[in-house]
Amino acid sequence: MNTKTTNVVHASSLKAPVAKKVPHEMTIHNDTRTDNYYWMRDDKRSDPEIIAHLNAENAYTDAVMAHTDTLQQQLFEEIKGRIVKDDNSVPVKQGNYFYSSEVTGDNEYPVSVRADDFAGTNKTVLLDINELAKNHEYYNVSSLSISQDENLLAYGEDTVSRRIYTIKVKNLTTGEYLADEITGTSGSIAWQNDNKSFYYIKKDPQTLLGYQVFRHQLGTDQTEDVLIFEEKDQTFYTSIGKSKDNELVYIWHSSTETSAVSIIDANDPNATAKPFLAREEGLEYSISKLGQQFYVLTNYNAVNFRLMKVSTDQLGDKSKWQDVIAPAEGVMLEDYELFDNYLVYQQRSNGLTHVTVRQLDSNEERELHFNDEAFTAFFYGNKELNTKKLRLYYSSMTTPASHFDINLDNSEFTLLKQAEVLGDFNADNYKSERLMIPARDGKEVPVSLVYRKDLFKKDGTNPLYQYGYGSYGSTIDPSFSSSRLSLLDRGFVYAIAHIRGSEMLGRPWYEDGKKLTKQNTFNDFIDVTKALVEQGYGAKDKIFAVGGSAGGLLMGAIANQAPELYCGIAAQVPFVDVVTTMLDESIPLTTNEYDEWGNPNQKEYYEYMLSYSPYDNVGQHDYPNMLVTTGLHDSQVQYFEPMKWVAKLREMKTDNNRLLFKTDMEAGHGGASGRFKALHEDALEYAFFIDLLNEKAAK
Template identity: 60%
Template sequence: MTTGLDWANLFIYRKITMKKFKFTLISTALFAVLGCQEAPQQNQVEAQTQAQQQVAVAAPIAEKVPHKVMIHGQEFTDNYHWLRDDTRSNEKVLGHLNQENAYADSKLDATKQLQQTLFEEIKNKVVKDDRSVPTLNGSYYYFTATEGDKEYFTYFRSEHKDGKNAEAIFDANTRAEGQNYYGVGALQISSNENLLAFAEDTLSRRIYTIQVKDLTTGKLLEDKIEGTSGSVVWANDNKTLYYIKKDPVTLLGFQVFRHTLGTPQSDDELVYEETDNSYFTNISKSKDKSTIYIHHGSTESSGVSLISADDAKAKPERFIPREAGHEYSINKLGDWFYVHTNKDAINFKLMRVKATDVKDRSKWQTVVEHNPDAKLESIALFNQHLVYETRENGLTQITVSNLDNSKSKRLTFNDPAYTAYLTGNKNIDTDSVRIGYQSMTTPASVFDVNLETLDKTLLKQNKVLGDFNPENYKSERIFITARDGIKVPVSIVYRKDKFKQDGSNPLLQYGYGSYGLNVEPTFSISRLSLLDRGFVYAIAHIRGSETLGRPWYEDGKKLNKKNTFNDFIDVTKALVEQKYGDASRIYARGGSAGGLLMGAVINQAPTLYDGVHAAVPFVDVINTMLDESLPLTTNEYDEWGNPNDKTYFDYMLSYSPYDQVKAQAYPNLLVTTGLHDSQVQYFEPAKWVAKLRDLKTDDNLLLFKTDMEAGHSGASGRFKGIHDIALSYSYFIALAENKI
């Protein structure tokens, strides 16, 4: 279930011990209470206090400590390498981060009331007591529910479709008590439906501990499996668990273990070990529960190994040999495997083959042909039907096909920009497919669609409390021509009575543009607070995503990466020219790889934006991609290129935000990170901000805030995260209104 808050899960691993360090100021109130100091001493104390307060609000200037390295025969100096502390315990580093926090807080003091107003505004639009649509899986219908001001979900199951007489099987609120951060990984029910395996992260490093609850007694078993990726799958004997162990240095999940209940983790059997560190490893189970899948995924290649779920001693077997450049996934239906593959099909196609003929490619049959103009994205299989998603001209289409006669029908949608997706289809024997649907003006909705007639039954549409009326808002979808002639799709939303296409509205543009990930035109409760204040919100579907198919992604990575940045800038310029936004009040926001986008954009076009928010930004591209000990480095060479190759090194160096900071004016800039971030380490933005402070020639704001308890996804909990949104939006609103 989603509240549509549009922030968390932007964007993972090692358990670390952080020595708490607090930046404190002596207040004049303290000395006033003492009251026994002589006047000269009082004056001296007041002078000291004022000096300390001035230090607190002065922009922190990081010390320069040259760190020299030779790369490709050239010497490079990194003056801020000292800000890297893998233990998160160095008091000098923590002190600098806390000074940055104090400085940012002082500069944002004028927005405190606005932040609180936005927090209450957004929170008051969220339904407090809510639940998701029950989904049938085995003998029970499962759903999540929220209650009052509780931050986390409670998980339920019921024997009834409407969820009546439900039993609470897992309460994340109880489990989260006393934790500064709490995240739930997998929740998996055993085949006999009596045991629940669950994974928890309490440090925001996405390192999970797996435990097991006996649902017949409500008690936890003694088993505790630590250092995992959070994925867990049951064998069919109800006593064997498969999980993934993480490398303690790179934090990649690379080993699949088999655990028997009642035995220590040290006795667990290693089933599979990934020796190629360019691959991720994941596990799942076939819909018919017969087979456990080990998924091998890299940026440009993938594969699957199979283990019988009925044999607790089974060894994994490759479905087919892995090949460089071949990406595929599989679904099982009876004696057939359906293979979603890019073999001779850049936009993917769907094949099928009998389990006995998998190794004989001549016996593979085409089910859905390759379409060079539409990417085949995902499928759902049922006894008599195949349902598949394609992305055509940037929008998702859903097709229902009869397996007996191959006759197909397509669902239709009305919004100019929307997202539709398959969700909760756990059972093979059913007469309907469940889909999710939302747009920038339509809250998230869940439908059951009859597989024969395509009649839709609305099961739920998320409510928005207060005076929300979708008719007050309008979304558009336009195409903007980039500098090389490519047309870039853009999704736009605004409040009708606040918008005049005369170049007078403030505009916030969002982008990502990496890994082939698409930023969907979804509904957002929090975004309403911007639209209601006259902001236009635009999503630039730039190259590096797969919005226009796989070639759109290929044209925005490695040696084509600059297309991503150029697209974003060209979209902004065109939106100004077409008077969607006020040229003096244009803002941009991006996180993680979208933070790299922000860094590259402001180096290239620093005067185009009045303000930018770079969240958990990947900005130190060269140093990160040269350090194989860091998480996510080696398995991202196919995304960014390998800088050990000078061709890639030179290209990456030419856009790396940290390396390209120069003496020029920059826009107002808010940078946010989490101390425990394991995807983009905190020291990347810390170094970037330090270098910007040293070189920038303007007097604009440069604010850096580190959440000392959070990781890559920010604060946990459905309401705690709203504070992060309120901070970001208050920053943009205050800039637009000249309040800071």
Template identity: 60%
Template sequence: MTSETVKAALAPVAKKVPFEMEQHGHKRIDDYYWMRDDSREDKEILAHLAAENKFVDAQMAHTQALQDTLFEEMTGRLKKDDASVPYQRRGYWWYTRYEGDNEYAIYARKKTTLDNKEDVFLDANVLAKEHEYFSLGGVSVSTNNNILAYSTDTESRRLYVIEFKDLATGKMYDDKLVNTSGSIVWANDNKTVFYIKKDVQTLLGYQVYRHTLGSSQDNDKLVYQEDDTTFYTGIGKTRDSQTIYIYHDSTLAAGASVISAETPNADFTPLAPITSGHEYDFDQHNDWYYIRTNLDAKNFKLVKVSRSESSDTSKWQDVIPHRANVYFEDFIVFNNHLVVEESENGNTNIRVINLKTNKETSLPFNDAAYVATFDTNPTADSDKLRYYYSSLTTPGSVIEVDLNTFESTTLKQDEVLGDFDPNWYQSERIFVTARDGKKVPVSLVYRKDKFKKDGTNPLYQYAYGSYGATIDPYFSASRLSLLDRGFVYALAHIRGGQMLGRTWYEDGKMFNKMNTFTDFIDVTKSLTEQKYAAKDKVFAIGGSAGGLLMGGIMNMAPELYLGIGAHVPFVDVVTTMSDPSIPLTTNEYDEWGNPANKDSYEYMLSYSPYDQVKAQDYPNVLVTTGLHDSQVQYFEPMKWVAKLRDMKTDSNKLYFQTNMDAGHGGASGRFRRYKELALEYAFFMDLVGINK
């Protein structure tokens, strides 16, 4: 055995440099605080990350054939020459498509009819050619269809550069707008664009600028600055292209400021006051604003108001009233129909209201667990609705329904290449009773001929559980590689998400955060008790805030899990939330709490995975991150792994892989990311003796 082989066989051990932190009279010692380097250039840190990667490669080398098989399976199910469903707007049909083994999309259009010649106006593969990492942000064409604006990030820090192209000549403009969020909104004069500039330290987009094509960025006009660092700032344009808006969004308040797209030099004015506890979003239809609001409506309702009177909430007229048992999610106003998307008892309903007759019709969905949501519907002058549908057994589909006759046409269903039949698989929606009596929805899928409800199958249990994000039960072709090998897949809709409405979210945030962890644990216990899975073959997976979930359950109930997949995990909660210079921190005080407050500090400390690591046995763990992650900094999982390796009392596997070119979303491109998924699947399969 060579010296290099010996080194690779030994898990890297990090040095300890005690760093004392004191808050509210309480002292914490962080032995690995030294691992933070905002420049990402420290040679010792980079060498340690490289050693961890080498260790993973060495320890997983015996699974390489399995990883290769899984990668080929997953990418082999994907249609290489694929295209989106074209939609019509401003005299063109617009669509994206992929070719062969290319990682990125080609953006194209056809004038008037789909029989006309294709005009490729952007090929992301060409832009990505010289870069290890590439992300295309906004792609926006001027209202006269002649000028393209697009934004790119080649560092994975989500700092985008906006550039412009003349679509008639193919020539690039000299204009380059740097350090932006990537969003681009055109005014209707075809020469003015609005964009958001970011703070390069916190990566918070807080300044909205107006840029005139052909001028220097130095001359751009600041039109709005958000000084409250608990707010995110967004920009957009209404569906009728008549109003440009700035969207102000924090955990407890949301709203918009607007101008006419015809008068880009005007001053933005609030559509309605931005007040704590009130969240609203809107669309415009003729002389009316339609507003989705939680004003006296916890689960949101729909109102309308004359555009000239929008700031006076007493003039708001109920269109869809508040209902305590229905969460109002989204809406589209057509000239003749209002279509609403709402959720009841965890299932989505799309309801159509004829504005002339007031007749209501709900679209039929038959799967036990599914996702149904609006697709591209660019204009109000249509009697057809496009929506996206998927379930745990049904590949993603774009469906068009006639709103008068309710005849539907499947415009596209994602093709799964190879040996696949949806009838081989079974999905279920069950409810698990949590320890406090609440009923937690769980979506399940398995392959019928590989499953016996006798407690022998391995279980892959996934959840997120934060920010009110609902993880819908969608189809995944890559997941088939698990199901075909006998895994049961469970999606736990735990508190902190919004599957059962706004209360479900509030019961899993701030001082209720512990419910997120206990719900996940209680789902695990119930699934094994009900014989859906073997008690000694349970795997838990989560990323980002879901990685926090993984860290929490590992500390609280390590004996339940054979393996854990923690991806870009947010695990050093108290230290991160105590530092406003770290991206996203200040925006999230109302999600987790502000450690400057003693009660928040103590509660967060009680579940913070990094702080709660102790001398005990832990499951087998695979941790992944990206060096350039701007949402969860690489040093959080790096520190966590070092502390786990020092404290744990078992001999189970603990692997830590860092993508040195990627950020929060992992590897870029449509195929490359499956390498990371293949590693995770192989890690789990190896633990239960599956080697092919």
């Protein structure tokens, strides 16, 4: 018997932590559920027994995976070794300066800088985040906000990973900090044009909802800040921004099925917030200002959205809205960008992206053309109205991140930067495919695939890594990952299943995968797995499934409903205790989710959620090998959801497969901060799967 096999046998003999059971009954709709692990919830995250159990789970994971330490380090060095240590973002012009960030050497964090031009003349440092982070295990800075006179920088600082930020203000002329520190915020800042005050959002410390917009005057205490707007409806998120001409501050009101905007005059230091249009249930819209016109992206009589416009003297009446881009059957209008002379808009049809440039004075249009059939493209950094350049990000599963300026007069592309992949990477070694796979109800599910050509055989022998999300209308477009090369170069086929619950095939694709149709999300993922095996893309005993957050719910559901299909599952920060969480309005973000999952206070939704909730459906049967990860300070999915789920799985499952639970005691929903530290999480997951393959090969 070889050493590797001996170590695996030794690891399997280790005893997993066993959690105590304390029955907790919950009754609603004449139905009583007993949760033996409800005691694991501690909102203060300080209970010694809970911390001890999490540490015991971490120690167990470390012990079971100890024989892969060399492999994990190898994977970490591989992934890190592809990353350029000294790297800069592409400068973005805003006002009189070009803003960018730089990372050097082994530094975990960027340095934010600005210069007089794109070439970097007279470059000055705004923030060295490495210096700010050096005394913290976790550190994150919210987006930087520059005052109108370009002399003050405001930003939010989070040292816990709960996404609650303290706003600080730096004088860029002297380099000194102002005394102003605004606590308990979302981290978003919008400056008043007098350079003496700014707007920010206060968060509820329990629900973590941003619900109050305040105006803070520099030099005054936070207690004196003026309340501009308060959100009374807990199903809405609140965010702020500024118009491209800097004339207005926007307050965005967003729920799953309704959205609206209020506007503030950025030139009036005593301004109040006025609704652009009174909220209407089911009506979604967002706005942009160009001269005396507002452009409105909306679902008004358009399931897949349309673009309309209205003059500034006709606000508050949507009957005055006029079509700019009319709704089209099967075509989703996703985004647009306005300039003085051009409108650029992005649509999706049959799951594929199209970008079109329209000249505003003539209405002449040209579609932009890209090299790949399936790709990721989005606009960013377009801060100026008076320009003929469009900044665009582009990537595909075989094309590293690419940044372009596009001349809107002639559609010429100028490549500003393509991410360098160190080592022996050659894009020609890899192939990407786009498949349409029938689900059990006949709907066709888009799937994006990538693999290494010389290691792929369409004979059902390759290991398959299948990723999915499928919630909130979030579309996971096919894009490049240098970390993923460590799998592709070991023969893995990587697949993204664009399942219902996303908007890959438009808004109806989303509507058909939420609330009372949520089961379609799970069915789609399972049906894609079966089809990929049948078509020879993956070996039936070498299938690995991965998802995080709401994608972790997906992992929990497929583990209950089709465990026999998967050799291994990785569930990252998984939302698995659906019913209990959605019944508890004190848990952060719960009330915002009613239009996504349904409100279980209503019996119909309660019973439907209960039919798929991973935690409630853990059964006495075999489960795949599973790696579950979370962060103690997670603000989106609380740590106790995966903690309880793992405890119940240990109690119920009938197999000897591995069940590992790893908690980052310093991190939150996004995992570890820093560009290299987070790579250890990839290395652990990859090693978990590769080790399972090695174990199979050794038998």
